[in-house]
Amino acid sequence: MEKIANYSLIGGVRMSFEEFHPISISLYFLIVMGISMVVSNLFVIFVSLICGLIYNTVLFGFKKLGKYIALTSMLVSVMVIVNGIFVHQGETILLYFNENPITLESLSFGAYSGIKFSSMIIWFNLLNKALDGEKISYLFGRVSSLFSLMLSMILRYIPILKRRYLEIEQGQKYLINDNKSIINSLEAGAKRLSVLISWSLESSIDTGISMESRGYGIGKRSSFHLFKWEIRDSIFCFSIAILTIFFISSYIVYEMEDFFYPKLIIQSYESIYDFILIVAFSIVCILPILLDVVEEIRWRKL
Amino acid sequence: MEKIIIDKLSFKYPLSDKLALDNIKLAVNEGEFIIFCGKSGCGKTTLLRHLKKQSIPHGDREGNILVDGVSIFSMEKFDAVTKIGYLYQNPDAQIVTDKVWHELAFGLESLNMDNKEMKRKIGEMSSYFGIQNWFDLDTSELSGGQKQILNLASIMVMNPEILILDEPTSQLDPIKAKEFMYILDRINKDFGTTIIMSEHRLEDAMSLCTRIGVLDEGKLIVFDDPKKIHKYIDKDRVLKEIFSGFPAVMQVFINQNLNELPIDVKDGKKILSKLDISNLNELYNNKKRRSFDKDKEVVLKGADCWFKYTRDGKYFLRGLNIDAHKGEIFGILGGNGSGKTTLLRTIGGELKMQRGSLKIKDKVVVMVPQNPQSIFTELTVGDELYEGVKFSCSDDEEKVERVISMLDLMELSHLANNNPYDISGGEQQRLAIGKLLLREADILLLDEPTKALDSFFKSKLGKILTKLKEDGKTIIMVSHDIEFCANYADRCTMFFNGELIGTEVSHSFFKDNNFYTTTSNRLCRDYNEDIVTVEEAKLWLRGKA
Numbered sequence: 001m002e003k004i005a006n007y008s009l010i011g012g013v014r015m016s017f018e019e020f021h022p023i024s025i026s027l028y029f030l031i032v033m034g035i036s037m038v039v040s041n042l043f044v045i046f047v048s049l050i051c052g053l054i055y056n057t058v059l060f061g062f063k064k065l066g067k068y069i070a071l072t073s074m075l076v077s078v079m080v081i082v083n084g085i086f087v088h089q090g091e092t093i094l095l096y097f098n099e100n101p102i103t104l105e106s107l108s109f110g111a112y113s114g115i116k117f118s119s120m121i122i123w124f125n126l127l128n129k130a131l132d133g134e135k136i137s138y139l140f141g142r143v144s145s146l147f148s149l150m151l152s153m154i155l156r157y158i159p160i161l162k163r164r165y166l167e168i169e170q171g172q173k174y175l176i177n178d179n180k181s182i183i184n185s186l187e188a189g190a191k192r193l194s195v196l197i198s199w200s201l202e203s204s205i206d207t208g209i210s211m212e213s214r215g216y217g218i219g220k221r222s223s224f225h226l227f228k229w230e231i232r233d234s235i236f237c238f239s240i241a242i243l244t245i246f247f248i249s250s251y252i253v254y255e256m257e258d259f260f261y262p263k264l265i266i267q268s269y270e271s272i273y274d275f276i277l278i279v280a281f282s283i284v285c286i287l288p289i290l291l292d293v294v295e296e297i298r299w300r301k302l
Numbered sequence: 303m304e305k306i307i308i309d310k311l312s313f314k315y316p317l318s319d320k321l322a323l324d325n326i327k328l329a330v331n332e333g334e335f336i337i338f339c340g341k342s343g344c345g346k347t348t349l350l351r352h353l354k355k356q357s358i359p360h361g362d363r364e365g366n367i368l369v370d371g372v373s374i375f376s377m378e379k380f381d382a383v384t385k386i387g388y389l390y391q392n393p394d395a396q397i398v399t400d401k402v403w404h405e406l407a408f409g410l411e412s413l414n415m416d417n418k419e420m421k422r423k424i425g426e427m428s429s430y431f432g433i434q435n436w437f438d439l440d441t442s443e444l445s446g447g448q449k450q451i452l453n454l455a456s457i458m459v460m461n462p463e464i465l466i467l468d469e470p471t472s473q474l475d476p477i478k479a480k481e482f483m484y485i486l487d488r489i490n491k492d493f494g495t496t497i498i499m500s501e502h503r504l505e506d507a508m509s510l511c512t513r514i515g516v517l518d519e520g521k522l523i524v525f526d527d528p529k530k531i532h533k534y535i536d537k538d539r540v541l542k543e544i545f546s547g548f549p550a551v552m553q554v555f556i557n558q559n560l561n562e563l564p565i566d567v568k569d570g571k572k573i574l575s576k577l578d579i580s581n582l583n584e585l586y587n588n589k590k591r592r593s594f595d596k597d598k599e600v601v602l603k604g605a606d607c608w609f610k611y612t613r614d615g616k617y618f619l620r621g622l623n624i625d626a627h628k629g630e631i632f633g634i635l636g637g638n639g640s641g642k643t644t645l646l647r648t649i650g651g652e653l654k655m656q657r658g659s660l661k662i663k664d665k666v667v668v669m670v671p672q673n674p675q676s677i678f679t680e681l682t683v684g685d686e687l688y689e690g691v692k693f694s695c696s697d698d699e700e701k702v703e704r705v706i707s708m709l710d711l712m713e714l715s716h717l718a719n720n721n722p723y724d725i726s727g728g729e730q731q732r733l734a735i736g737k738l739l740l741r742e743a744d745i746l747l748l749d750e751p752t753k754a755l756d757s758f759f760k761s762k763l764g765k766i767l768t769k770l771k772e773d774g775k776t777i778i779m780v781s782h783d784i785e786f787c788a789n790y791a792d793r794c795t796m797f798f799n800g801e802l803i804g805t806e807v808s809h810s811f812f813k814d815n816n817f818y819t820t821t822s823n824r825l826c827r828d829y830n831e832d833i834v835t836v837e838e839a840k841l842w843l844r845g846k847a
Contacts, residue, residue: 134401145411155400159442164676171676173652174668174738175690191679199675202723206395213356214457215383215412222414224407224424 009293011061015129016295017288021233022135028236029127031244032285036119039251041258042266043278045116051285052122058289059129068122076114083110091263109260141223148223161200168195240284247280305464305496306330306353311365313348313520322348322361324520333494335486337507337528340517340544341758342726346468346500349517353466353498355382369464383412387457389467393449393474397441402433405441405452409460427459431485447478451485458489465489467499471506472727472754475638476782480506502756505549505821509565516544528552529562547757550785550821554839570825577843583830585845594792594807598627601665601776602649602745607658609648618644619655620800626745631767631777633791633808635784635818642780642797643672646747649778665744665776672749674734675723683725683733684709684718690740704740712736712766728759732766739770746770748779752786764790788812788820788834809834 018025036048049072057065083106085097090105131139133155141148169192176188211217250256256277259265269275306329313323322345330336338346351357352367355377367374369385377385390396399405406427410420428434433455436448444452450470457465467486471479483506489495490510501507508514508528516524518540524531531548535541535556545553551570552563558577564570602625609619618641626632636642647653649660650669671677680686687705709715712732717725722733731751739746751767752760760783767777767790780797781787787794788808795805796818804811812819812834822839823831833839 149399149411152399152401152404156397156441159440160394163442167671167673168676170647170652171671171673174650174741174743175677195676195679198723202675203392203395206390206392207398209357210390210396210453211398211408213354213383213388214409214460215380216408218379218383218412220414221411222416222420224404224411224417224420226403226421 009296010057011059011063013058013292013296015059016292018130018132020236021227021229022131022139023229024233024236025130025135026139028240028284028288029123029130031240033120033123033127035244035247035281036116036123039257040260041251041256041277042112043269044281045112045119047278047282047285049115049119049122051282051289052119052126054286055126055289056122058293059126068118071121072115072118075118076111079114079117080107080110083107083113089261105260105262105264108264112260135227138223138225138227141225145221145223149221161196164199165192165196168192168199236287240287243280243284246276247284250274250277250280303332304329305332305334305370306498307368308349308352309366309368311349311352311367312363313352313359314362315348315359316361318361321520323352326365326520326522328515328522328525330496330498332496333490334496334513335490335511336498336513336515337504337511338498338500338515338517339502339504339547341540342728342756344517345520346517348520350388350466350468350498350500353464354386354388355379357388380413383409384460385462386464386466387460387462389450389453389457389465389470391469391472393446393453396453397449400440400442402437402439402441402444402452406433406456406459408456413460423459427455431455431458445478447474447481450474450478450482454482454485462495464496464498467497467501469500469502469754471501471503475753476503476505477638479503483507483510486510502547504547508549508552516541518544528565532556532560532563543758546761550836550839551825553836554822554825554843557840558843567821567824571828574825574829579829579843582842582845586830586832586842592792592808594630596627598629599663600625601628601663602626602661602778604649604660605658607648607655607660609644609653609655617800619648619658621658622801624649624802626776626778628744628776629771629774630792631771631779631790633787633794634778634780634797634802635782635787635794636780636797638782640797641800643749645797646749646778646780649745650747662745666742667745667747668738668741668743669747670731670734670738670749670751672753674730677734677737678722678730681721682719683714683722686722686733687736687740690737708736708740711769713762726759727754728756728763731755731759731763735766739775743775745776745778748777748781750781751779752781752783760786784812784818784820785835 032048036045053065053068056068084102085100087106087109088101088103090103092104093101094104094107095102133151137148137151140151172188172192250273254274254277256267256274258267267274269278308326308328311323311326312321314321326349338349340346348359351359353369353374355374358374369377372381374382397405398408403424406424407420410423415423428437431451431454433452436444441449441452450473454470465486471482474482486497486499487510490497499507511528513526514524514528514531515522523538523541524534526534531545531552535545545556549565551567552565555563555570555573558573560573564573604622604624607619607622607624608617610617622645624645634642634645644653646669648655649662650667652669678686680689684705687708688701690708691701691704706715709718712735714729714732714736717729722730725733735746735748751763755763764786771777771792779787779791791808793805794808794811795802797803804814806814812823813831819827820834822836823834826833826839826842830842833842
């Protein structure tokens, strides 16, 4: 049993969000990452970055946070420099560099792209944790059962190859020539590889026969899975869908798009309707973190 | 009711001039449990493959096979998949997917079954086979025995009426093999599933089967109740050879003119109690027993060896002491996963002990891996052996000479131009031993040398090992095979909890054991505990008036 030593909710939280149905999980990441990628709005990208950082910290601890802050600052500075030097669009000229204008617009667009890029990476790490091979295989299986079978076979083959290679290496130890020149060791390596290949080809014939005798290829295939669509999946998907609709409509209706070229225009937030945009997206971003933390607190109280 | 009828089936592989199956005629009733046995290459696999439409080999064929009155060649694809299940020899190669649950579903997916129905069938099967505890695991995490049970379950989930198995337990250790046999027995009795199996390990299978078929060079020479097999023995020389792979109890009573042969020790003891055996012990005098000279030169001595793989792991060797003499076969018996292979790898110098000393007197040590395939790199058997001497001496003629003499010693001369992958398991084993011996090895370490060998190859291996021993080689083998160790090892020991326990001359080792001993000893120990091997038991019974 793992003992929970510290009561802080940082680093030790289990991701219970991953227990949702794969379709809910993939819909969620599609929305968050899609909006962060497509929408051009400074607040949105900040919320996305900060929520991604918080979620990573809650799950993996401060070490990960430090790593991602470093990554973000590196990406931002690289993008600012590159964009500033090579892109000369924009009205607000700050200074001349080698007789080329450096504009406020191109610098700020560089910073904005850097943040966007790094928030993508941060969210991708979470996606990776939430969707394992089994779930991906299931999602693909809904489209093509053959693809999901292929994925499963590849995942089966990797550990077999590893084990066989170790076995070959072990067996050959007693055959290795004492003279350890480069040519000899190259030859030994090539031999090991050739044994691995002939052994694997030999055994894959048996795999093929076994597949055929269990009916592979007699007709259409279905794809088995152990996932169940629960009521909470419906509630979850419904709520994020509603929030997304709120977000998109207010984004379009109130024209909340920020512009970088030709002149930097950042929308101002005056009425309550303007805030719907930010609030809706923030709720979407924070939702799985809340779910995980609530679950964690419930367990720690036991 | 007759479930399967094989009518005058003859078969020839392309490019071969010999019939692989020669006019086979038999009928199998519903719910029967049939075992086919015979030497490697006798045609049992070819026969079994003809019973499943998807695996029928290509070649010239005559005759017909009827399953429920329908010819197998014109059977509907769907029926051929669901009605007949086929389990192959190699547990690993049959598994297709990465997860246990997915493997169970594979056949049902092929039938395009919907998820709800699949879930129910898989749930049912997992509960029946006791798979539920490892249902979520990756298939690569399973043990060999679990893999074969999974393969069986993923066939049974399609609810076949006929189950065909080709040497299903040959890759398993004896305990797992026994478990597997019990499951087969349960399926046979619970559902009346017709089972047809080929097997060379007959100790466990014999008591379960209703009839046994013996094949030789494609001909079916016997097809009858195993208890009546002794009636055919005198007539057929080949059968006599195959009989050496039958359960020891049957072999012991072969010459006793019984109506029915006993199959297990319980039956055997019943018969012994009825026989007049009061004067047998006086008449019994075994002159042929192997003697062992304990004063022979000690070539390997290990004292207080301790070994573990990781800092926090458990010790696999715990203050182990071992010594081996020049010119002996030393058998190490013991359960699975106890660390016997670890011991061999330590002796071989692959692993470094944490404590203790290991002295090997200027000798080259080689280890033959469990899977001989892992050391084959060349295209022919001859080249394979030549590879072994490539670096040893400068003179080419001498190299060739040594290869030829090794081919001769390992009885592989007739296979010199074959591909190492095409020869049988027993021959591969000998080729691996030969290749490693050419490294001028004096100490030979064998890891489960009799795994997957039939009785014929076993006795051949035993003879070759004896020959090597007489040449002054030291052979240390780790094995589950009690009978093999009793027949060929000079000294035996038991590996338990990281130590070698009860190291003794084989004969006294088995004599002093109560449970971990040969069948013949268990059978006769109430009357004469000196009897260890089948030959001794037969000799002892010969004195019966």
